[in-house]
Amino acid sequence: TTTTTTTNEGSCGLTITKGVGLEGTHLTGRRNVPNLKACALFCLSERGCRYYVYRFRKRTCWLKSSEGKRRKDSGAIAGQRPCNVSDPCGDVTVTGLAFA
Secondary structure (H helix, E strand, C coil): CCCCCCCCCCCCCCEEEEEEEECCCEEEEECCCCCHHHHHHHHHHCCCCCEEEEECCCCEEEEECCCCCEEEEEEEEEEECCCCCCCCCCCCEEECCCCC
16 A cells, blocks of 8 residues: 655745845755755755745855845855656746846
8 A cells, every 4th residue: 555645835936135134044055065956855855944035155054944135245146846756946036137
């Protein structure tokens, strides 16, 4: 007998915003995160993560269970928990971020 349990951990999305930090509830963090995609995958792998903040100069990733207040932060990129594990940053809706 196979039992399948489906849990809905909340909304997910592909919106990222450069220059914004989030003051929501902090879950955990990680240093030496190489890029935004790795931070998004970290969020996807952590139970309760709804948002993340990637600090590209410091290469740190901070996971949040809530968005909280947004604040201006030139060294950060804030994102919503990705929906897709195979390409967590694909087809993103980008606010304030330019790709070369």
